[in-house]
Amino acid sequence: MAIIEVRDLSKQFRVARPREGARGPLARVRREYTDVRAVERVSFDVEPGEMVGYIGPNGAGKSTTIKMLTGILVPSGGRLTVAGFEPSRQRKEMARHIGVVFGQRTQLWWDLPLADSFTLLKHIYRVPDERFAANLGRCIDTMEMAEFLRTPVRQLSLGQRMRGELTAALLHNPEVLYLDEPTIGLDVVAKSRIREFLTSLNRDAGTTILLTTHDMGDIERLCRRVIIIDRGGILYDGDLERLKARFATERTLVVDLEEPAPALDVPFATVERVEGPRQWLRFQRADTSAAELIAAVARAARIVDLRVDEPSIEDVVLRIYAGAAKGIAINDPSPG
Amino acid sequence: MRLYWEVFRHGYRRWATYRAATAAGVFTNTVFGFLRAYVLVAVFAASATIGGYDRSDALTYVFLGQGMIMAVYMWSWWEIALAIRSGDIVTDLSRPFDYQAYWLAQDLGRACYHAVFRGIPPFVVGAIVFDLRMPESPLTWVLFAASVVMAVCVSFGVRFLVNLAAFWLLDYRGVGAIATACGTFLSGFVVPVAFFPGWLAVIAHALPFRGMIQVPIDVFLEKESGGALFVMLAVQVGWAAALFAAGRLVLRAARRRVVVQGG
Structure with missing residues (x-):
């Protein structure tokens, strides 16, 4: 049974904008609203233990999808279940089964030592002492974090902080891990360290991982399957190798x-x-x-x-975006 | 409950990290206490009582107020609004806790630190230099402490709502300025509500702000007793509860309708 099931998922936002052509002091007070379709009738399944790349250009609807999967945003239409929960209705129950890392946000407490954030998360997710010690120990060892555990988060380098973020998302053994641009801004060494860790996590713990990124290196090293979206809809869902064979x-x-x-x-x-x-x-x-x-x-x-x-996967994806802009259908008839 | 206790401790430690800021704040609050005190000394040279307060009441009022500024946190608290604006709020919203209870616990932890380290020193200095009025009944101390806790809750309720406005307004500072002005004057922080002209006193009594400063101080000064004291405290508790309920409703509406900033 799929651990993530998404059916015809849609999200529209009402965005206010000043009236066109309106002048005078009331121009900014009387506004018109436009509906922006951020995600439109998206459907896919993710099986337990899969590592899937969810990619698309800026504004394609990637983060909006992730926010609906985590239950932060309520969908405007369609259905989704994650680990057997309906995210927006059962957000709190589901939260214990998922982990999230937003590369450009932090879930650590800025003015406290890294270790204190972990302790607080232990209580938030009610992780038993032994499991907490084991999980934390494994992360500290594999990501070499011992030397900066007592450093306040605000003084960490981006690479160090990212390792902290990943640890924070994994302390409660989530079945599903969402990563929204986990390697953004990192140098080559830090990137490869994070990728190695994710590979071993997926292999050893069987954690299902859904990853959004602009870094095609992440995709090539980590994901066998990719879902490409643009303008809120799915352009391709299937095997990465087959994508290359067809478009590269x-x-x-x-x-x-x-x-x-x-x-x-x-x-x-x-x-x-x-x-x-x-x-x-x-x-x-x-x-x-x-x-x-x-x-x-x-x-x-x-x-x-x-x-x-x-051709790099980057070129392939660029060509798919360009093709989609011209209205060329490229959906894989038999998604992996 | 264990979680919220941990969050409370965390709120305390977050502020305990900044010792130099605490020392500077104590100095400032004390100095302003003296400025305000000398103005009142001049005023009470002309009149023995104003609105039921004598010189000693008024000086006590000033130093209690100065000590409560930070515990009640009347001014510029924008942590939630900033998290909404930056989008960082998404991580907290995806956690398995009650968002409002989480912040309340953290704010009470913060208030506990501020009450002890920013509250007691200015009052002690004031009590050494001036002749301040201390409660006659030991029970008053207990009621005062309880009322200060409720004052923090009322203030938190207001701040939580004002911060949530950032979900709808890209610039939350307008609402913030109004709330700050109301908090400063209608709470009775500048002068007791009893000094207000009649119409303004009516407004102040109809709003929650009085519960942030005036109520705990009047408890300390033993201005009311028996039934009147009970009603005053009950109204304060009622406002805290009403503000919490409003905060929950607004948060629920925000989740449903509003874009989380930053894609």
Whole structure:
């Protein structure tokens, strides 16, 4: 049975704006209201133990969805259950089964040492002493937090604070963990530390993780499945590899020739760029293999060095957003 | 209940962290106590009693008021409004506790710290320099303490509501300025409500603010006794309860209707 079930979920906001063309002192007092559809008829299921990337451009409706899943916002339409609870009606009961990290918010108490926040959370979630000690101990060990436990939260670095936030969200062994941009603003080392921790959490504790991010590195390293949304609706829901296979069909062969040459003329490839002896050749996976293309280039010129560039997941997603803007349907017919 | 006790202690410790601020605050509250006291000394040189208060009553009134400023926290408390504006409120709203009870517990912890460390020193200094009136009955001390706790509750009820206005108003400071003005004057902080002209006294009696300052001080000064004392305290308790109920209704409406700022 799915641990998260979302059916036709919608959320509209009434947003006030000053009347167009209105002038004079009352212009700002008399306002018109517009309905903004932040999320529109979104449906998906998440199975226990899955790690799902929920991605989309700014304003796509990601955070609004998460806020409805945590019970903070009441949906305008549709149905959802999380761990058997209806979030907006059973918010308090459900809260013990979920953990949330909002990368740009803090759930720690600003002016107290990190450890004090954990103690307070222990009481908020009524975590038994032994379990608290075990959970906290594991987080301290795997994320190397011992040295800054007594530091007030306001003095922590962003990377340290983020490790604290994750610990705070996990002290009560949630079955579901929502992460809203957990690596935002972190450096490479801090990012990889967080990713490793999440992988082991998902593997060892079987925690279901729903992750929103703009960092495609997070997605590639963590998620087998992605849900892409834009303008409140789902564009793609399925396997990450299949997404790449379908949309990342173009590759680029970069060759360094012995000496500068005019753009090469080889079958199935288009020269995109020439820079001295270096040339970029774009080709479709379906038309030719990299080996065949290299052989063809070698017949035309002497190669000193070469590499094949795969499109990044970032490019793929950019193309999907662009396609959606033009109204191209890309929904995977058989979502994973 | 254990949770709210922990939150209470946390509220206390949060403020206990800032010792230099406490010392500076005590100094300021005491100095302003003296300024206000000397104005009243001049006034009472011309008249033996005003509105039922004599010189000694009025000086006691000043130093009790100065000591209660921080415990009651009459001015500029915007933690919830700021959390609404920044969007940080989402984490607290997703927790398994009663949001209002959580803040009340934290505020009582804070008030406890402020009552002891910001409240007692200015009063003691005032009592050393001036001849202040102490309660005659030991029971008065108990009733005074209870009334101060209720004053914190009334003040919290007002502040909670004013802060929640930030859900609807992008700039909550307008409402805040009105609430601050009401709190300062209608609570009887500047001068006792008994000094007010008749119409203003009627307004002050019809609003909750009197319960923040005037009521506990009148208990301390033993201005009322028997049935009248009971009614005065009952009205204070009633206002606290009404404000809590209003806060819960407004919070529920906010959850349903309003955008949480910041996407």
